[in-house]
Amino acid sequence: MPEFIEKKSGIFSTEVGRFAKQASHPNVGLFNHLKGISVINGDLKSLSPKVRAYVEENVDLCKPEKIHICDGTEQENNHLLNLMQQHGTIVPLPKYQNCWLARTNPADTARVESKTFISTEKRAETIPTTKEGIKGTLGNWISPRDMDVAIKDRFTGCMKGRTMYIVPFSMGPVSSPLAKIGIQLTDSAYVVVSMRVMTRMGQAVLNKLADGTDFVKCLHSVGIPASGFVEMASWPCDPERTIILHRPQNNEIVSYGSGYGGNSLLGKKCFALRIGSTIAKREGWLAEHMLILGVTNPAGKKRYIAAAFPSACGKTNLAMMTPSLPDYKIECVGDDIAWMRFDNNGQLRAINPENGFFGVAPGTSNSSNPIAMKTIFKNTIFTNVASTSDGGVFWEGMEDEVDDGVKITDWRGKPWVKGESNTPAAHPNSRFCTPAKQCPIIDPQWEAPEGVPISAILFGGRRPTGVPLVYEARDWKHGVLIGAGMRSEATAAAEHKGKVIMHDPFAMRPFFGYNFGDYLEHWLSMEKKSTNLPKIFHVNWFRKGSDGKFLWPGFGENSRVLDWILRRLDNEECARDTAIGLIPKAESLNLEGLEGKVNVEELFNLPKTFWMEEAYAIEKYFNEQVGMDLPLIIDQELKKLKKRVNDMD
Ligand code: O2Y
Ligand code: MN
Secondary structure, eight states: OOHHHHHHTTTTTTSTTBSOOGGGOTTTTSSGGGTTOEEEESOGGGSOHHHHHHHHHHHHHHOOSEEEEOOOOHHHHHHHHHHHHHHTSEEEOTTSBSOEEEOOOTTOOSOOGGGEEEEOSSHHHHSOOOOTTOOOOSOOEEOHHHHHHHHHHHHTTTTTTSEEEEEEEEESOTTOTTOEEEEEEESOHHHHHHHHHHSEESHHHHHHHTTOOOOEEEEEEOOOOTTSOGGGOSSOOOGGGOEEEEEGGGTEEEEESOOSHHHHOTIIIIIIIIIHHHHHHHHTOEEESOEEEEEEOTTSOEEEEEEEOOTTSOHHHHHTOOOOSTTOEEEEEESSOEEEEEOTTSOEEEEOOOSEEEEEOTTOOTTTOHHHHHHSSBSOEEESOEEETTSOEEOTTOGGGSOTTOOEEOTTSOEEOTTTOOSOSSOTTOEEEEEGGGOTTBOTTTTOTTOEEEEEEEEEOOOSSSOOSEEEOSSHHHHHHHHHTOEEEOOOOTTOOSOOEEEOGGGOTTTOSSOHHHHHHHHHHGGGGOSSOOEEEEEOSOOBOTTSSBSSOOGGGHHHHHHHHHHHHTTOSOEEEOSSSEEEOTTOSOOTTOSSOOOHHHHHOOOHHHHHHHHHHHHHHIIIIIGGGSOHHHHHHHHHHHHHHHTOO
């Protein structure tokens, strides 16, 4: 940051040891590579030797002018918010308490899959060997040498004249044996304040590192914009040279050129899923793209469920569902990621490694997700939503929340008029970044160090035809096939547009840290870990009838599906066997009190031709994308499914 900004935010400059001036700071000149660098917060001497070495190495590479060791305090947070406000990166939203709006460079609005790589010695460790002539879609590989070159090209001197923030963070409650630690080095204050929301960040983590505990290395720079004037840009980034790299062998992540979301908040997709899945493979657990919810039935029996859905299936809405069935209670543990491990008693336990929600704003409303609406209007950083003349925010879906005389400014800063403007007010991938603890239905056990016991795993998708509302896997192996065969109507992510049914195994397609074939072997190997495995289900709220309308009425009603699932967990005989798995017996789905009639027959109809085609599409996908890396057991499971479908009347 330029000097004038540092001076303006003078509340810190008077404090001893905080944001100290270069000449007087005791750390200056302490380490060879850190000579002449001003440590404006924290004490380098207090860092563990491993952390210090990591910092030293990257200071040498990036050449920042200043170092700020983040302590996670509110004071520090306010200071950074202040700096960013002066810089034009964020604006306050006075309608709410401590809420801020960031507008990004329009070229930096989503994670970029095509620029995301995993680096291993051998390509086959990262991605399956695809059929000749077929482009792989299960990740991108880069050689270690090319990764090194990419880093050197981009990072050399990239922080000149600026501050490197050292962000110690924990994925999972700091005291949890299931948690893991990371250190993110970044030149973005936006990333620091967002990481403080999304992870446990600050001094407690540094304390834990003091005994030499290992950490995931996360290096991030927004890069030097084409203009070269980093300090002039309110959202510096380098979209043309953006790259996101992972080196599982070293527990290392390197991200350059983007300040946005999954590209820059490295604890989330890069650590918790990509590197996380490789650590999980080594250590015998699961790092998954799953929400976690607690559901209590009217008898007071509580169960926890983990669920994987591709984008645009309402994952956050399900995680915070208001059940329509009387006397049911849903509580939220997490909306995006689950780390799960079998305990010594064979019980699968999950933690949400995150500390906040980075949810899609458009579509979030008092009708779709009233709980989210109660969560997000304090202590929240909004990115790329529209703003209102009364100091608030607006996005598609909030039409009923805005008073008539209020003027709207779109996410690019242009006037926007309801019913007149023909571009969206908020970017479709605009987000709220909000503390999970503010959620009114946050589960009392959401930070339990041992995790919550998982009784069921749900896979789902947006399937307009053929796929019933719910079905249960016959056993674990069949469940793994269901996860592997997941398909959904295309997401609104940066690089995929239009409505096509896309394969998204385990909702992990962009997030596998290693070869998907090996990932399937790993899932299969879990079967041996317990005699009390969770049951696996597939759900689809999006089936349409012959009239083109949704057959199932809506999110709150999904409690009826959960009710059936809970009864299956109690081994109630409310299921009947079919070719694809177990579906509710006639009348066994509780439809009491449901307004309007549901066409249950159409909702659970299993057209033979559809399922033949579905099995064929999965087979083709496995042949083309996974090839020889497909575990034999999955191949056999698919053959069994095909035979059962073929034998259907
Ligand atoms: O576009 C981004 O950078 C955000 S990606 C994201 C954020 C929160 C939860 N899930 C996702 C995802 O892509 O699955
Ligand atoms: Mn996600």
